[in-house]
Amino acid sequence: MTSHSRQIETKASKTMNTTAAKTTTALEIVLPGRVEPRDLQVTHRELPPPAAGQALVRVEATGVSFAEQQMRRGKYYDQPPFPFVPGYDLVGTVEAVGADLDPALIGRRVAALTKTGGWSSHLLLPADSLVPVPAALDPAEAETFVVNGITAWQMLHRFAKIRAGQTILVHGANGGVGSTLVQLARVAGVRVIGSASARNADAVRALGALPIDYRGDITAQVRAISPDGVDAVFDHVGGPGIIDSFRLLAPGGTLVAYGSAATKDDAGNSRLPVLALFARLMLWNLLPNKRNAHFYNIWTGARRRTRFLNRQAEDLAAVLELAANGNLHPQVAARFPLSEAGSALELAESHTVTGKVVLVADEN
Known part of the structure; x- marks a missing residue:
């Protein structure tokens, strides 16, 4: 299956969309500023009918990721100015489409990467950004694999290019x-x-990894399991510990x-720590150490829209297919109604x- 065929077909059919033009009242969770989770605001907004190229998606599940935790603090690298609606990704059902699109899209379950707004x-979304979700997957379970699945798949296969028989270290497993990284690697x-953590x-x-305690001496624990180092390290922590992550690489390994x-x-x-991290990684790549260092950003290449969307759709489709076949098991920590986003954020x-x-x- 090609990357193009993985995406939802958005060309108009001979039968034009005849969905009645009407507005939709959307419940939204607004992040008004640098506030505590309990101070998120529940609001309502009228959405117009879908314009050309747009689809109206009824959101069935959306995630609470580390990005929203950073946004709450005003610390996400390129977040919009306050106030705004967070929500990095979602799974939902198409309820209406623009007049230029095939009405057969209506009723389909889809996933989307949004960065904000989820x-x-x-939500009104570009129809070409939607990826089909297998019917066998529960919406909340499928949601755990959208941004997490794309991120994990691309880091493993497009950046580290892992191979069977290798050993890797995943921080925050x-x-x-x-x-998701652990499961895809296995x-x-x-x-x-x-x-x-020990708990x-x-x-x-249970995910299939060998656990180590991040509060202990990580280097010693890893060396006890893999004395010659590891073939790849996946590090979301940064800070001083990134040096140990790089030193744990075997020759030819990738951070x-x-x-x-x-x-x-x-x-x-908020940008300085990321820029400092990026500079350190680039410096390491200039050294004759036979090790590689990359900074992963899921939005890299987004300016080349068609290629970017095809790649995201292809990778997400691969992950969702593994989940639908039972090869990946969704890790839903908890489910909260959308209107209780503050409590969900506190738990996360x-x-x-x-x-x-x-x-x-929310239940009606």
Whole structure:
């Protein structure tokens, strides 16, 4: 199946869309500023009918990711100015489409990567950005694989290019991205060492990884399992610990950094820690050390829209197919109604759960 065929077909058919033009009242969760989770605002907004190329999606599930936790603090690298509606990704059903699109799209379950706006009951989205979701997947379960699945798949296969028989280290192996990384790596025949808190060791082990305690001496624990180092490290923590991650690489190994959680509470410009991390990685690549270092950003290449969307759709479709076939197991930490997003965010920030906290549609 080609990347183009993985995307929802958005060309108009001979039968034009005859959906009645009407507005839709959307419930939205607004982040008004640097506030505590309990101070998120529940609002309503009228959405116009879909314009050309747009689809109206009724959101069935949307996630609480580390990005929203950073946005609440004003620390996400390129977040919009306050106030805005957070929500990095979603799964929902198409309820209406623009007049130029095939009405057969209506009723289809889809996934979308949004960066912001997903914490809504309804959303207008470009139809070419929607990816079909297999009917076998529950919306909340499928949601755990949208941004997490794309991120994990691309870091493993497009950046580190892992191979069966290798050994990797995944930091935060009990988290949303981490738990997906572990599972995808195990499907590929890779041995995984997963760092987490001691209380989450059993959960990490159940995913198929060898757990180590992130509060202990990570280098010593990894060397005890893999004395010659590891073939790849996936690090969302950043900060001083990134140096140890790089030193743990075996010759020819790859470090993929994809965040700076260690600096999330630091005062000052939110971009500086990321830029400093990026500069360090680039410097390491200039050294004759036979190791590679990358910074992963899911939005890299977005300016080349068609190629970007095809790649995202292809990778997400691969992940969702594995989930639908039972090769990946969704890690839903908890489900909250959309209107209780504040409580969901508090739980996600507690770091006491395995997997991803998901917001689902409020009951009528």
